[in-house]
Structures are given as C-alpha cells and as structure tokens.
Amino acid sequence: MEPSLPLPPYSLKTSKPKSRVLIIFFSMVLFTALLGLLQLKFLKPKVRDFYSFEVKDAKGRSVSLEKYRGKASLVVNVASHCQHTDENYIMLQDLHREFGPSHFTVLAFPCNQFGEAEPGTSQAISYFAKTNYGVTFPIFSKIKILGSEASPAFKFLIQPKKSLDGISGSTSLAQKVKL
Numbered sequence: 001m002e003p004s005l006p007l008p009p010y011s012l013k014t015s016k017p018k019s020r021v022l023i024i025f026f027s028m029v030l031f032t033a034l035l036g037l038l039q040l041k042f043l044k045p046k047v048r049d050f051y052s053f054e055v056k057d058a059k060g061r062s063v064s065l066e067k068y069r070g071k072a073s074l075v076v077n078v079a080s081h082c083q084h085t086d087e088n089y090i091m092l093q094d095l096h097r098e099f100g101p102s103h104f105t106v107l108a109f110p111c112n113q114f115g116e117a118e119p120g121t122s123q124a125i126s127y128f129a130k131t132n133y134g135v136t137f138p139i140f141s142k143i144k145i146l147g148s149e150a151s152p153a154f155k156f157l158i159q160p161k162k163s164l165d166g167i168s169g170s171t172s173l174a175q176k177v178k179l
Contacts, residue, residue, distance in 0.1 A: 053153040056141035058126035079117035089133040106137035
C-alpha cells in the first residue's frame with residue numbers, strides 16, 4: 001500500500017467573496033420587497049365612478065353597484081318617519097315602475113342623520129317600504145351620508161370634482177353617476 005499524499009490545505013479566501021455576493025444579493029431582494037410593500041400601501045385603487053363602489057343591502061350582504069351600470073340611476077336617501085315619507089315613496093315607486101323597464105332604477109339609502117327620521121334597522125326599513133308602498137326598487141343598508149363616517153359612495157357623490165382644466169368646481173350628481 002502506498003502512503004497517501006497529504007491533501008493541500010483548503011484556502012478560505014475564495015469563500016469570502018462568495019459570502020459577500022450572497023449578502024449583497026439577499027440585501028437587494030429584501031430592499032426590493034420592502035419597496036414593493038410600500039408601493040402597495042400608498043397605491044390605492046382608483047375609484048372611476050359611483051358604480052365602482054360596493055355597498056350593503058338591507059340584509060347586510062355586499063352588493064356591487066356595478067350591476068346598475070348602464071342604467072340611469074336616481075340615488076336617494078330615504079327616511080320612514082319624515083313628513084314627506086308617503087309622497088316620496090309613492091313618487092319614487094312610480095318613477096321606478098314607469099321608467100324601470102327603460103334602463104332606469106332608484107337606489108335608496110336610508111339615513112338617520114336628518115332629525116332622526118330613520119331610527120329603525122335596515123331590514124325593518126325595507127319591510128316598511130315594501131309593505132306600505134309596494135316598493136320594488138333596491139333599498140340598501142342604513143348609512144351615514146355626511147361627516148367623517150359617511151359612506152364612501154356618498155362621499156364620492158358629494159365631493160367637489162376637478163374640471164378638465166384643473167380648476168376645482170362642483171359637478172351635479174347626475175353627471176357623477178353618469179346618466
């Protein structure tokens with residue numbers, strides 16, 4: 001048997017540059033991931049129009065307003081204990097019945113912010129309107145339409161809109177809903 005030759009010592013110098021490259025590579029990956037997360041945080045989806053929102057129906061289920069796109073929509077807030085409740089529900093139902101087949105709909109949002117004229121629950125309000133006035137148009141969940149707690153869809157409707165030339169101005173609700 002021949003004596004084995006001793007192996008030359010392994011130099012650690014070659015592994016140092018490789019570890020630096022790995023550290024730099026992982027640092028770049030981490031930095032890129034952090035930038036991506038920051039972008040997601042600051043990039044909010046753009047709201048194109050009223051129909052881009054989701055709202056709750058009277059039973060609390062999410063409803064996309066997209067399903068009403070292509071129709072003329074009359075967006076109203078309603079109240080069951082107002083002095084004009086009878087005439088308002090009757091007129092809204094007449095409008096919905098007469099023009100509904102012609103791509104028109106009334107979208108009703110109960111609100112209790114005006115003289116506390118809508119104190120009931122969303123389901124009770126819907127039942128009241130359907131039972132007493134034969135309402136067939138959608139009645140959504142009770143919302144707030146003014147202040148910091150206002151529904152995002154209503155905030156969109158009442159916010160001033162910039163005109164094409166960049167000068168701030170108001171736009172009618174009919175234009176915002178894109179009749």
